[in-house]
Amino acid sequence: MGIKWDEFFVTGDPLIFASQIGIALSLVGAIAGITYFKKWNYLWTEWLTTVDHKKIGIMYILLGVVMFFRGGVDGLMMKSQTAVPENEFLNAQHYNEVFTTHGVIMILFVAMPLLIGLMNFAVPLQIGARDVAFPQLNALSFWLTASAAALFNLSFIIGGSPDAGWTSYFPLAGKEFSPGIGNNFYAVALQIAGAGTLMTGINFIVTVLKMRTKGMTLMKMPMFTWTSFITSIIIVASFPIFTVALALMTFDRTFGAHFFTISGGGMDMLWANLFWLWGHPEVYIVVLPAFGMLSDIISTFARKTLFGYKSMVVSIVLISVLSMLVWVHHFFTMGNNAAVNSFFSITTMAIAIPTGVKVFNWLFTMRKGRIKFTTSMLWALAFVPNFVIGGVTGVMLAMAAADYQYHNTLFLVAHFHYVLIPGVVFPIFAGLYYWWPKMFGYMLNEKIGKWHFWLFVIGFNVTFMPMFFLGLDGAVRRAYTYSAETGFGPLMLLSAVGSIILAAGFAALVYNIYWSARHADRNIGNDPWDARTLEWATASPVQQYNFASLPEVTKLDAFWHMKKNNELQPLSEDEVEEIHLPSNTWIPIYMGAVFGISGFLLVFEWTIAAGIAALGIFVGLAFRSFDYDEGFHVHKDEISETERKWRKGGNKGVKNHVS
Amino acid sequence: MSAKVNAALPLEYQTEQNRMNILGFWIFLGAEIVLFATLFGVYGVLSERHAGGPGQSDLFIVKDVLIQTFLLLTSSFTMGISIFEMRRSNKKGMLMWLVFTLLLGGGFLFMEIREFINYVHEGATMQTSAFLSSFFVLLGTHGLHVTIGIGWAILLIIQMLQRGLTPVTARKTFIFGLYWHFLDVVWIFIFTFVYLRGLVM
């Protein structure tokens, strides 16, 4: 098998040709720039080989923001194509590719890296730890994700993009109907990303279980730590299913097996079954950490302890179990018997109960609070009504009989965008504005932030609200065009206009990052929001070792109580001890590279070459096995010096940023 | 990253990092359970879809399966003894039992590969039917795990010879032991739900 050489690069499309040139130029530009400014050494020692959870978190976030741009452009292309009837901006094939990559990228290379990035940054700080349980494994997780993202994005300039939807249902995704190699990119790149995510899951479970500082019992953990913990459990319980499903897809497509093909006794819907066994829990993997961030942010800016902390914990645990029991609601229309559809209808509706509990908890947290309307808080406030629309339409879809009407219409598309954008993207933005000062030592501009907020929220509603009505009128998803007689034109155009406003909102965020990096005030102290959890008890940006002496916790909202009870004592010289930290390592980035190369060869079905490249993986593992590096110690003098610097003025001269 | 040592515990539990690694590996085994469960589920759905090709009773040979099972069960036992010797600080005994384990594992692997080659000669390949696709991938995944385990243990034996019994090498060997016992558990389910079920059908 394999592919012909003249099909190697995608040719014949001016848009793609322009991107090919653009990518080549920016690569050359980046390499030349780094060389000119002599930054290779800095890049290698400070970032590429780092095992520091904070830097890994920031790299995840960078990856997520870049991928957001890519996925967003895909979305804009879809919206421009369907803006008017019978449009010829994209042909059917190109449209198929664009909606496929939009879905895959937004879920797996935007939502996941951004959330895992924030988890990486904040969770160890919130539990008063100096790093995660396995810092090297953490770096490996990141580099596998980055390598997978690079491989997946390569598809549109080399070899052709996958085009069977982000769900890649068989038989369409099989060799018979998709003979090109596009879908191999899907199977292989997601396999690599999934391996990275699974490692993150294991890492954070152990981190939360074993590395909490003294006094921090499970029921005194900040809510974001709780949700990250539960998310990690769902990752471990569900990602192996996806690993198997993708491997079977590869066996079918590349090695002629018969899992999902119609011939040879395979069952096409078995793919759907496995995909959603993973895919539904995946929704909760992205949404739970977002819920956790909101809980911390709402409690900070309402200046009250989170209402119903225990019921919040019970809800997320319930959600995590129920999330494994609802997968069939994605294919009610398969033609199952009444018992199966009823069972999954009921479990699906049941999951709305703990989610509803959470919504009320957030509302009651704000009740009688002295709310500060920061940008971060605005995102949290906008989340509630928008997410409720997504949730309620979800309950509509959960009724199996009614689902026959909604299935595969734009109503469904509107529903899951109302879940994922308010439920994941809004909280991510809230989290970015909230933790940005902790990451970089300056805040994102609040005024530009409000532009970002209003443009994005209005744009979002204008884009997706019309889709509910279009769907009820019978507009199906994934159709690249429609005739004028359908009457879809006006609402489709409105939706397209909304997407431009949405894009303007994203541009405002990018401009905000640029503006703030250049002009924002650096003198903000360590606690600009008057916050409640431990990450705010140390310097901004956080020093390498996080805490000079590990804090002791007696209550929920530990830092808040420390402030109230004046327990924040200056660090005395004799308290300072040497701190042990892990050394940098080249192995994770090397592993990312060999996984990427081996995966690339496998995509092209050059199986022998892929196998040889995969030997490099085992070489990396062997090096790791023989690596007895003990890490290094930060000296007392250095710690005293660092601590003196940020503690010097206390918060003298710092403006109050939350008024 | 505490390097504090609690000498009252067995070597592999003495440092906090060791305890975290062991817990982490247990969690990983949880993920492995899910992975194999998915393969078993796929096999359960597809096992009666022979597409005109050979079925279970045409292929499986009771005697060979019992020998494979015996080899792997015994290797799990010798692995346990190896860890037992490790806790008595008997490096020599530990290595000896570890080598036995690998030889038994190698014997199992030899039998499995021979079995697969026989099937292919009988015209039963992964491309023949859905049943055989799921059979080969389930068994192959287990066999791949055994193969990786053997390579892993060889690396550990080298380190043990270089460095002797330290908390780090002890922890690594203990974790390898967990892995090996786990593969035995998976095999028991393969033996029961693939071979015995196939022969009863």
Added chain:
Amino acid sequence: MDNHSKGFPISHVIGFFMSLVLTFGAAWIALQSSLSMTAVMWIIGTLAVIQAGIQLYMFMHINESNDRIANNINIIYSAFIAVVIVAGSIWVMTSGHSH
């Protein structure tokens, strides 16, 4: 943990003996008895689960570390997910459209 310095690995030997009995017992029930298929599968399935328990508790020492609660929850939850995946997939894939 307490018996790790004793001279004879008695629990390992018992575990090994039991696993052999369970394995060959299962084989005998499956191949030599005249029970129905359903009965055979229930019996040998149970024997397999017991044997997995022997490996976990007698060979893998799941209960000896400080994390025994986490370890047990982890394995029990994984087993629950395993049952959901296997039973769920078979139920969903064979109960409706193909019959």
